[in-house]
Amino acid sequence: MFSSNVTPPPRERASLGQAAGRWLLGLTIVAALVGSVVVARPALTVDHSVSPTQQSQSSQQPQTSQGH
Numbered sequence: 001m002f003s004s005n006v007t008p009p010p011r012e013r014a015s016l017g018q019a020a021g022r023w024l025l026g027l028t029i030v031a032a033l034v035g036s037v038v039v040a041r042p043a044l045t046v047d048h049s050v051s052p053t054q055q056s057q058s059s060q061q062p063q064t065s066q067g068h
Contacts, residue, residue, distance in 0.1 A: 014022070
């Protein structure tokens, strides 16, 4: 196995532009995730007032007129 006593040079600090770019990229990703959840929320809600069997039966039966 290769071993060395040479230490790597210290990392350079990211410039202000690079730090702002990373922060903006992170913010964009978080905003995209939040936006997708907000858009998908109506599709994820469950309507308990009408069961699927009642809905299919009512749509298959013809409407009868009530009256005299």
